[in-house]
Amino acid sequence: MTPLATLVLTPIDPMALVRAASGPGNGAVILFLGAVRQVNEGRDVTGIDYAAYEGMALRELQAIVDEGATRFGTADVVVEHRLGELQVEDISVGIAVGHAHRDAAYAVSRWVIEELKRRVPIWKREHYTDGTREWVDPTGHVSAGSPR
Amino acid sequence: MYDAIARMTVTVLLFASYAEALGASSLAVEVAGDATVADVLSNVRAQPGADRLPPMPLVAVNQQYADAHARVRDGDEVALIPPVAGG
Secondary structure (H helix, E strand, O other), X not given: OOOEEEEEOOOOOHHHHHHHHOOOOXXXXXXXXXXXXXXXXXXXXXEEEEEEOHHHHHHHHHHHHHHHHHHHOOOOEEEEXXXXXXXXXXXXXXXXXXXXXXXXXXXXXXXXXXXXXXXXXXXXXXXXXXXXXXXXXXXXXXXXXXXO | OXXXXXXXXXXXXXXXXXXXXXXXXXXXXXXXXXXEHHHHHHHHHOOOOHHHOOOOOEEEEOOEEEOOOOXXXXXXXXXXXXXXXXX
């Protein structure tokens, strides 16, 4: 198959990603799932809203899987990112990679998630048990919270 | 014919914390015909709430990351990109 990136509003099906990345030449298939964590930086999280600049996010995601495929020598790279309101333990992102060999499969998987976190315009707003919500800034700056 | 003093309008898109800061998800911004990303940003800074934006936010023009010196054209989509947090 060709490298494929999608943004979805519905739950991610990990086995569908695995199937898409599998093939007769792939001796290794790696599945990475990102999930909503209950505690972030010491605060209890009840859920997360994911928002995106959708056109650009899709374009960047597709560029990442295309580039990853070229760099590491496999066409079997698929990524799916979920948007909207997620609960703790929901899967926010799934990446499946098939490759002839495991070393390269692990490397592509790691490279795709790091590039995604670096450049895809997606944002998350955490909901806390005290009723407040805040946009997460991974650069460490605190943005003003907005009470519900 | 090119007219350097002509005005043009670009659409500024705001997301996440930036949209909250300015109370809008998009703005129509009028700038000079030879404007750059930096000129668009100065215009945005005059808006109420813009004091909460960082000094040099990331910017994309027509869905591609662009630097402050990049020229903008009439009808361009200029997005201010808060620190990304996907995954």
